[in-house]
Amino acid sequence: MTPPATAGGPAASGTSAGGRPAPFPATAADTSRENPWPVRALAQRMAQYVDRAPAAWIEGQIAQLGRSSAAATVFLTLRDAAADISLQVTCARSTLAALPVPPTEGARVVVHGRFEFYAPRGSLSFRADELHPVGLGELLARLERLRRLLAAEGLTAPERKRRLPFLPHTVGLVTGKASAAESDVLANARARWPAVRFRVENPAVQGLSAVTQMIAALQRLDADPHVEVIVLARGGGSTEDLLPFSDEALCRAVSACRTPVVSAIGHEPDHPIVDDVADVRCSTPTDAGKRVVPDARAEAAAVDGLRTRARRALAGWVDGEAARLSRLTAATVLADPLAPVERRADEIGRWRDRGRAVITARIDRDDRDVAHRRAQLTALGPAATLARGYAVVQVGHLVLRSVDEAPAGAQLRIRVADGALAARSLGTEQPDPVDGTADGGPAAPTRAARRARRTT
Amino acid sequence: MSNRAAATDGSGTGPDPATYEHARDELAQVVARLEAGGLGLDESLALWERGEHLARICTRFLDGARQRVEAALARADED
Numbered sequence: 001m002t003p004p005a006t007a008g009g010p011a012a013s014g015t016s017a018g019g020r021p022a023p024f025p026a027t028a029a030d031t032s033r034e035n036p037w038p039v040r041a042l043a044q045r046m047a048q049y050v051d052r053a054p055a056a057w058i059e060g061q062i063a064q065l066g067r068s069s070a071a072a073t074v075f076l077t078l079r080d081a082a083a084d085i086s087l088q089v090t091c092a093r094s095t096l097a098a099l100p101v102p103p104t105e106g107a108r109v110v111v112h113g114r115f116e117f118y119a120p121r122g123s124l125s126f127r128a129d130e131l132h133p134v135g136l137g138e139l140l141a142r143l144e145r146l147r148r149l150l151a152a153e154g155l156t157a158p159e160r161k162r163r164l165p166f167l168p169h170t171v172g173l174v175t176g177k178a179s180a181a182e183s184d185v186l187a188n189a190r191a192r193w194p195a196v197r198f199r200v201e202n203p204a205v206q207g208l209s210a211v212t213q214m215i216a217a218l219q220r221l222d223a224d225p226h227v228e229v230i231v232l233a234r235g236g237g238s239t240e241d242l243l244p245f246s247d248e249a250l251c252r253a254v255s256a257c258r259t260p261v262v263s264a265i266g267h268e269p270d271h272p273i274v275d276d277v278a279d280v281r282c283s284t285p286t287d288a289g290k291r292v293v294p295d296a297r298a299e300a301a302a303v304d305g306l307r308t309r310a311r312r313a314l315a316g317w318v319d320g321e322a323a324r325l326s327r328l329t330a331a332t333v334l335a336d337p338l339a340p341v342e343r344r345a346d347e348i349g350r351w352r353d354r355g356r357a358v359i360t361a362r363i364d365r366d367d368r369d370v371a372h373r374r375a376q377l378t379a380l381g382p383a384a385t386l387a388r389g390y391a392v393v394q395v396g397h398l399v400l401r402s403v404d405e406a407p408a409g410a411q412l413r414i415r416v417a418d419g420a421l422a423a424r425s426l427g428t429e430q431p432d433p434v435d436g437t438a439d440g441g442p443a444a445p446t447r448a449a450r451r452a453r454r455t456t
Numbered sequence: 457m458s459n460r461a462a463a464t465d466g467s468g469t470g471p472d473p474a475t476y477e478h479a480r481d482e483l484a485q486v487v488a489r490l491e492a493g494g495l496g497l498d499e500s501l502a503l504w505e506r507g508e509h510l511a512r513i514c515t516r517f518l519d520g521a522r523q524r525v526e527a528a529l530a531r532a533d534e535d
Contacts, residue, residue, distance in 0.1 A: 337525045341518050344476070348514040351483045355507035358490040362500050 043119040050117040050124065058126065059110040059134065060087065061208060062103055078111065078126070082211045082249035090116070091128035099133065106208070108134040136239065143246045147273050150248075155255040156276040162260040164280055164292060168228035170197045171292050172221030172259065174214055177202035181233040181264070181285035188289025196293050199227055205234045210244040215253040222257040229292050230257065232274065233264040233285040245272035254278055264288035386417040403428045470506070476517035483510040 024041055025031045060078035063086055074093050079086045089111060096102060103109055113128035134142075150156055171189065175182045182200065189196045201221060203213030214232070221227045232254070234245065244250060245265045254261050255277040263278035264285045275281040282288040328334070378384070382392045393400040394413040400406050408427030413420055473479040486507040490500065 337529070338522060341521045341525065344480075345515070345518045348480065348483070348511055348518065351480075351487050352508070352511040355483075355487050355490060355504060355511070358487070359500065359504040362490075362493075362497075366497060 039122075040119075043117070043122060046122075047117045047119055050115050053115045055112060055114040057110055057112050058087070059108065062105050062107050062109060063208065065103070065105055075125075078109070079208065081108065082247050084209070084212055088123070088125040089113070089128050090125045091131055095128065095131050099131070101133065103131070103133050108139065110134055139243070140239070143273060146246065146248050146251075147276060150251055150255075150273065150277060155251070160255070160279075162279045164260050164262070165228045167193070167294060168196075168292060170199050170224070170226040170228065172224065172227035172230035173198055173200045173233065174203060174217045174221065174230065175200070175233040175285070176205040176235070179205070179235055181235040184235075184285040185231055185233050185264070185289040188286050189293050192290060192295045193293035194296065197226075199224065206237070206241050206244065211247045211250050214244065214250055218250075218253050218257060218261075222259050227259055229260050229262060231262045231264060231285075231288045231292060232278065233288055234266065235285065236267045236270070242266055242270055242272050245274045248273075250274060251277045262288050262292060382415070383417070386415060389417075391416045472513055473510070476514060476521075479510050479513045479517065483507055483514060486510065 024037055025035055028037070028042075028045075031037050058078065060080055062076055063079040064077040066075040072093055073090050074096055076089050076091075077086050078089045091111070091113070110132055111126070111128040112130040113126050115124060116127040117124055147156075154160065173182065173185055175185065182202070186198060186200075189198070199221060201217035203217040204210045205214065218230065218232070221230045232245075234242070242265060245263075251273050254263070254274055260279040262280045262282055263272075263275045264282040264287060265272050265274065266284075268283040280291065282291050333340075382390070386392065392415045393406075394415070395406055395410055398405070400412070406412060406425040408425055410425040412423040412425055414423050415421075473482055486503055489495070490503055490507065495503065
């Protein structure tokens with residue numbers, strides 16, 4: 001409910017009877033320096049305005065409780081659980097007396113009532129007609145409802161969880177001053193990574209202003225660019241002690257952080273709502289200390305391991321390649337490059353030899369053939385006879401067989417062993433007296449001629 | 457097999473083959489035809505001369521190859 005604006009305030013109270021002008025301006029806007037409202041006019045209008053505010057159930061923590069037990073009305077200050085906002089509440093003593101256990105300061109209560117403007121002192125207070133303490137059961141039930149609400153909004157969804165940086169530049173730590181949780185986180189982190197840098201915030205982690213201070217601390221760390229992870233740590237405590245860590249405002253602040261948040265609240269069984277919205281939940285502060293930084297020794301060992309494996313792999317590879325190369329170069333093809341050339345040369349040699357063999361055989365055969373034919377020629381030829389002293393007479397190309405073929409004057413060719421003579425025929429020779437044909441006439445052929453005719 | 461053998465029509469040697477393989481193939485053909493026989497004297501002589509010519513060409517190819525190898529080996533020994 002917002003306080004009434006001074007300008008444009010409520011309409012003037014009813015019109016005055018009989019149309020006479022009201023003794024003072026009808027609306028606040030009509031007021032002026034010369035014609036102002038008296039205090040009572042404002043108060044009266046304020047009272048009317050406030051009366052119109054509806055009743056409501058309000059929850060908060062009792063910050064102060066009026067000591068005077070005599071007065072009929074009890075005054076108390078109700079403070080918001082999460083914000084630095086308080087409310088003056090008045091209620092009848094009987095209302096408090098009706099409670100089985102009178103509430104004490106710090107108790108969480110829920111009240112029902114309406115705003116009331118007490119004109120005489122111009123004070124605004126919340127008139128409570130009912131007041132009940134908020135029991136632990138009720139509180140837990142409410143926390144579950146809150147958990148489901150945040151879950152429904154998706155604030156606890158796993159895909160929202162951010163991964164923690166492998167090695168944060170600076171680790172933000174929100175924890176109680178000089179608390180066990182603080183030393184646990186610092187000791188464990190430094191044991192793993194001695195060079196880790198912390199920025200520690202020590203807000204109240206319990207009581208009335210815990211939530212607001214923690215939210216402020218969270219936001220300061222979130223704003224610091226160097227802080228790359230924030231640890232929210234608190235040692236063990238009762239359920240009430242851990243209540244601030246289930247506060248809706250804190251949870252929303254955590255989920256609003258851009259920097260990943262690690263929650264390490266209480267011991268293993270404790271499970272405040274902030275665990276759900278944090279990016280990583282650790283069961284204890286010690287756990288968180290270990291979780292945010294890598295283990296220097298383990299990392300160094302891993303790097304050395306990789307280096308030796310790389311070196312061995314490389315050496316292995318080089319050896320393998322060298323072996324393969326030597327196998328290749330040892331191949332006969334490379335070792336004896338001339339072999340293929342020689343092999344081909346031999347082949348050509350063989351072809352050439354065969355060619356020669358064939359041609360010599362062929363020529364030899366032809367030689368033998370010619371010699372054979374020549375032998376036949378000589379055998380058929382007159383040479384041997386001539387050698388024995390005979391001669392061959394030819395007329396032209398024909399061999400002379402009869403005297404008739406060579407009449408006197410005919411050109412003759414007489415071949416003897418060593419050559420040939422040219423001669424001319426003197427005609428038929430007169431036969432010697434012995435065979436009686438001396439007259440040289442042609443009348444009777446000579447015995448030689450007759451013999452010659454018979455043999456042809 | 458290239459039909460280069462037909463070029464040896466007895467009228468002298470045909471064109472020189474471009475590669476060692478062509479020369480060797482033709483040489484093989486020439487020898488085969490010679491061995492088959494049935495040729496005139498002149499034709500046989502011409503064919504035989506072609507064979508010798510081809511053999512010389514092959515040998516020249518192989519000598520060239522041998523030199524290249526030896527040159528390469530010499531270079532290899534240097535570096």
